[in-house]
Amino acid sequence: MPPDISADTDTPISPDLLPGSNLPETGQIPQDDATKGWSLHWLAWELLKAFKQTQDGSLVDASIQVYHKAIPYLSNPNSNPTHSAKAHRDLGNAYYERYKRFGRPGDIDAAIQHHQQGVTTDPSSSSSDEKFPALLNQQAMLHVCRFDCTGELLDLSEAIQLCQRAAELTPDGDADKPAWLANLASAFFSRFQRTVDVGDISQAVQLQARAIELLPEGHADMPFMLANLGNLYHSQAAITDDVADMLMGVQCHQEAVELIPDDHPDYASKLSHCGIALCSLFERTQDLEDISQAITLQKKAVDLTPQGHVDLPTWIINLANSFSSRYRRTDDLSDLSQAIQLYERAIAATPDAHGDLPQWMNNLGSAFAARFRRTQDPADIHRSIQQRQNAVELTPEGHAHLSDRLKDLGTSFVYRFRHTQDHEALVSAAYNYRLSATCATGHPLVRLTSAMHWARLSPQISPEEVLDAHEQITRLLSLVSGLENTLEHRRWLLLGTSRLSTTAAAAALSVNRPSKALEWLEEGRCIIWGQLNQLRTPLDDLRTCDPVLASRLEVLSKQLDNAPGLRKDSYSLDSATDSPQINTHDVSPIPGHIRLRLVKERDELLSTIRKIPRFENFLQPRKCTDLMKSIPDEGIVVVINADETRCDALILIPGRSEPIHVPLGRLSYEEAVRLTKALRRNLKSRRVRGEFVEVEEAGPQFRAARYPFTSFQDSLRDILRVLWCDLVGPILDVVPLEVRQHRIAHPTYKQRRVQKRRPSDTMETQGIINAYLFPDQ
Structure with missing residues (x-):
C-alpha cells in the first residue's frame, strides 16, 4: 500500500514517472492485474508529492489522471475493497490540493465526493476503528473549505455534524481529542460569522475551553489554543457587550503571550493580538491603563518584526488603531499624529x-x-x-x-x-x-x-433628491423594523426613528406630493405603534402563513445584515456630528461575489413572498391607493403632520384616489409643542389620564397642584381657540360642502350640552378627525 499523501518521504521520483511519459491506457492492462492498479496508485502519489514541492500545475493534473486510471483496477471484485477506498480518498486529496492552488470550485466538489466515497466504502472504516474519527475530521474540513468558496450554510452544518461525531468517538485521553474539539469550535465560529447566532459562538467558546482542558500541560499548542479562545471571547463580547467576556479574552491572550517562547516566530503575533483585546476592553471601559498596555505590547510586536516581513504592516495598523482609540479618549493631538504616521507607514509597505x-x-x-x-x-x-x-x-x-x-x-x-x-x-x-x-x-x-x-x-440640491432620499429612508425603515422584535431593537427604533416619517412627509408636501406623504406617514405610524405595543413583526406573520419561506428569509437576512464587528456606536440615527468611526476590527467573512448572490436570492425570495395574498406590501410601505380604499364610508379622516419645517393636514375622503393637502401656515411646530404641554399640565391638574399622560404622573403627588376649575376652563378654552383658528378652521374651509352634508355625523348629546353652556366657544366641527401628532415628548 502506498503511503498516505500527507506523509513526508524522501522516495525519489523516477524521470519515467513524470508527465510526458507514456501512461498506460485502461484497455491495455488486464482487468485482473491488481499489481497494475498499485503501480498507478504509487505513480499518482509521487506526482502529487512532486506538485507539492514545485507547485507545477501539470504535475497535479497528471496525478489526478493517473488516480482515475488506478481506481478501476483496485475496484476489481477480486481486489480488497479497502484498497479502492484508499485510492478514492487519495484522489480526493489530490483534487483538494489542486483546489488550494487554483481555486476551481469543481475541484472541491470532486474532493468531497471521492473522499466521502472512500470513507463509506471502506469496510475497515467503522466507529470501532481508531482511524475513523480522523477520516471524519478530514471530511469535515473539506466541507468547511467548500463553504468558504460558496457560502453554502449546508456545508457548515455537515461539517459540524462530522466534527461532532469524530469528537464523540474519541475518548478524552486520546491525543487527538483536543484537535477534534478545536476544529468543531472553529466550524461553529464560521457559522456564527454568517448567522450571528449567539448559540453558535457560545458553543464555540465552550468547545475551545474544553479542548484546552484536555491538552496536557506544557503542550506546544497551548499558546495557540489559548489565543484562539481569546478571539472567540472577543467575538462573543461584540454581540453580548459583556465586560466579563472581554476580560476573559484579555486573560487568554495574556496567558498565550506568557507561554510562547520569546524567540518563537509567532511571538509578535501574540503580542499584537493581546493588544487588540486590550484596546477593545478600553473601548468599553475607557480605562486608560488598558489602552496604555495595548500600545506597549503592540510597539513591542512592531519592534520585533523585521522589515519586509509580510505581517509587519498589520502589526503597525493595530498599533495605529490603538493610538487613535486613545486620542478619542484624551483628545491629545500627539496620539492622533502618531496614528497618522503609522497608518502612512503601513500603507506604504502594502x-x-x-x-x-x-x-x-x-x-x-x-x-x-x-x-x-x-x-x-x-x-x-x-x-x-x-x-x-x-x-x-x-x-x-x-x-x-x-x-x-x-x-x-x-x-x-x-x-x-x-x-x-x-x-x-x-x-x-x-x-x-x-x-x-x-x-x-x-x-x-x-x-x-x-x-x-x-x-x-x-x-x-434638487426636489428630486429630496424625494429619493426620503423614499430610501422609508424603505430601509420598513426592512429594519420588519425582521426583528427584540427589546433592544424596539428601543433603538423608538429612539432613532420616531421623527423620520414626519420629516419625510413634510419633505414630500414641500414638493406637492400628498400621496407620497400619506404613504410615509402611515408606514411610520405602523412602525412606531408596533414597537410601542411589542406587536408581531411582518416576519412573525409570514412565519404563521409559511414557516419555510420565513425561515429562509431570516437566514438570508442574518447573513447579509448582521456581520460581526459592526458596533451600534459606529452609526447614529440622530442628526448629530457626522463623526466617523475608526473600526479597530474590520471583519468581512462573506466574499463579495457570495454576498451579491445572497442579495439576489433575498430579492427573489421577497418577490415570491409578495405574490402571496395579504403579503403584497411585505417589508415595504403600502401604496396610497390601498390606503384610500380603507377609508370608512361614513366619514372622513384628517391626518395632521407637525414637523419642524412645516405643519400640514391631509384630508382623506372615501371614493377619492388621493388626499387633499391643506397647508397649516398659521400653526408652527413650536406652537403645537406648546399646546401639547399646556394640555398635559391641565389634564394632570385634574388627575385625568389621557393618551399623553404618563400613569405615574397622575398620582397623589399632583393632587396638591390641582388647578381651580375656573382656571382649568380658561386654559382649556385658550387651547381650543388656537386649535379652532389655526387647525380646524383651515381644514373645514377646504372640505367640500357636499362631503360635510352627507358624510359628517350628527353632533353627539355631549356636544349639544357643551353648546348650551357656552355657545360662543363651541366648535362647529361635525365629523371624525384622526390626528397623528409627533411633537417632542
Missing part, C-alpha cells in the same frame, strides 16, 4: 492587491478628518478625501463595508463644504451618501444613516 488595504486607507482618512476638526487645516481634509476615495476605488462591488466607506467619504466632503462653502463639495457629499444608502449590500442601519445624511443635504 501592495495594492492586499485585501485589507482599503480599510487601512479609510482609517487614515478618518484620522485626517479627526485632525481637521481640531486644526481646521485644509490640507488635512484634502488628504482625508484623497485616502477615502482610494479606499472606495479599491473596495470591490458587493463588499460588506462598501456602504460604510462611501458614507465616510461623504462625511469628509461635508467637512470641506462647511469649511469652504464650496457647493461642489456639498454635491459630492450627497452623491456619496446616496451611493451608500442605495448599496445592494451592507448593514441596513449603516445605509439608513447615509440616507438620513443624504436627506438633510438634498433640499440644497
Whole structure:
C-alpha cells in the first residue's frame, strides 16, 4: 500500500514517472492485474508529492489522471475493497490540493465526493476503528473549505455534524481529542460569522475551553489554543457587550503571550493580538491603563518584526488603531499624529492587491478628518478625501463595508463644504451618501444613516433628491423594523426613528406630493405603534402563513445584515456630528461575489413572498391607493403632520384616489409643542389620564397642584381657540360642502350640552378627525 499523501518521504521520483511519459491506457492492462492498479496508485502519489514541492500545475493534473486510471483496477471484485477506498480518498486529496492552488470550485466538489466515497466504502472504516474519527475530521474540513468558496450554510452544518461525531468517538485521553474539539469550535465560529447566532459562538467558546482542558500541560499548542479562545471571547463580547467576556479574552491572550517562547516566530503575533483585546476592553471601559498596555505590547510586536516581513504592516495598523482609540479618549493631538504616521507607514509597505488595504486607507482618512476638526487645516481634509476615495476605488462591488466607506467619504466632503462653502463639495457629499444608502449590500442601519445624511443635504440640491432620499429612508425603515422584535431593537427604533416619517412627509408636501406623504406617514405610524405595543413583526406573520419561506428569509437576512464587528456606536440615527468611526476590527467573512448572490436570492425570495395574498406590501410601505380604499364610508379622516419645517393636514375622503393637502401656515411646530404641554399640565391638574399622560404622573403627588376649575376652563378654552383658528378652521374651509352634508355625523348629546353652556366657544366641527401628532415628548 502506498503511503498516505500527507506523509513526508524522501522516495525519489523516477524521470519515467513524470508527465510526458507514456501512461498506460485502461484497455491495455488486464482487468485482473491488481499489481497494475498499485503501480498507478504509487505513480499518482509521487506526482502529487512532486506538485507539492514545485507547485507545477501539470504535475497535479497528471496525478489526478493517473488516480482515475488506478481506481478501476483496485475496484476489481477480486481486489480488497479497502484498497479502492484508499485510492478514492487519495484522489480526493489530490483534487483538494489542486483546489488550494487554483481555486476551481469543481475541484472541491470532486474532493468531497471521492473522499466521502472512500470513507463509506471502506469496510475497515467503522466507529470501532481508531482511524475513523480522523477520516471524519478530514471530511469535515473539506466541507468547511467548500463553504468558504460558496457560502453554502449546508456545508457548515455537515461539517459540524462530522466534527461532532469524530469528537464523540474519541475518548478524552486520546491525543487527538483536543484537535477534534478545536476544529468543531472553529466550524461553529464560521457559522456564527454568517448567522450571528449567539448559540453558535457560545458553543464555540465552550468547545475551545474544553479542548484546552484536555491538552496536557506544557503542550506546544497551548499558546495557540489559548489565543484562539481569546478571539472567540472577543467575538462573543461584540454581540453580548459583556465586560466579563472581554476580560476573559484579555486573560487568554495574556496567558498565550506568557507561554510562547520569546524567540518563537509567532511571538509578535501574540503580542499584537493581546493588544487588540486590550484596546477593545478600553473601548468599553475607557480605562486608560488598558489602552496604555495595548500600545506597549503592540510597539513591542512592531519592534520585533523585521522589515519586509509580510505581517509587519498589520502589526503597525493595530498599533495605529490603538493610538487613535486613545486620542478619542484624551483628545491629545500627539496620539492622533502618531496614528497618522503609522497608518502612512503601513500603507506604504502594502501592495495594492492586499485585501485589507482599503480599510487601512479609510482609517487614515478618518484620522485626517479627526485632525481637521481640531486644526481646521485644509490640507488635512484634502488628504482625508484623497485616502477615502482610494479606499472606495479599491473596495470591490458587493463588499460588506462598501456602504460604510462611501458614507465616510461623504462625511469628509461635508467637512470641506462647511469649511469652504464650496457647493461642489456639498454635491459630492450627497452623491456619496446616496451611493451608500442605495448599496445592494451592507448593514441596513449603516445605509439608513447615509440616507438620513443624504436627506438633510438634498433640499440644497434638487426636489428630486429630496424625494429619493426620503423614499430610501422609508424603505430601509420598513426592512429594519420588519425582521426583528427584540427589546433592544424596539428601543433603538423608538429612539432613532420616531421623527423620520414626519420629516419625510413634510419633505414630500414641500414638493406637492400628498400621496407620497400619506404613504410615509402611515408606514411610520405602523412602525412606531408596533414597537410601542411589542406587536408581531411582518416576519412573525409570514412565519404563521409559511414557516419555510420565513425561515429562509431570516437566514438570508442574518447573513447579509448582521456581520460581526459592526458596533451600534459606529452609526447614529440622530442628526448629530457626522463623526466617523475608526473600526479597530474590520471583519468581512462573506466574499463579495457570495454576498451579491445572497442579495439576489433575498430579492427573489421577497418577490415570491409578495405574490402571496395579504403579503403584497411585505417589508415595504403600502401604496396610497390601498390606503384610500380603507377609508370608512361614513366619514372622513384628517391626518395632521407637525414637523419642524412645516405643519400640514391631509384630508382623506372615501371614493377619492388621493388626499387633499391643506397647508397649516398659521400653526408652527413650536406652537403645537406648546399646546401639547399646556394640555398635559391641565389634564394632570385634574388627575385625568389621557393618551399623553404618563400613569405615574397622575398620582397623589399632583393632587396638591390641582388647578381651580375656573382656571382649568380658561386654559382649556385658550387651547381650543388656537386649535379652532389655526387647525380646524383651515381644514373645514377646504372640505367640500357636499362631503360635510352627507358624510359628517350628527353632533353627539355631549356636544349639544357643551353648546348650551357656552355657545360662543363651541366648535362647529361635525365629523371624525384622526390626528397623528409627533411633537417632542
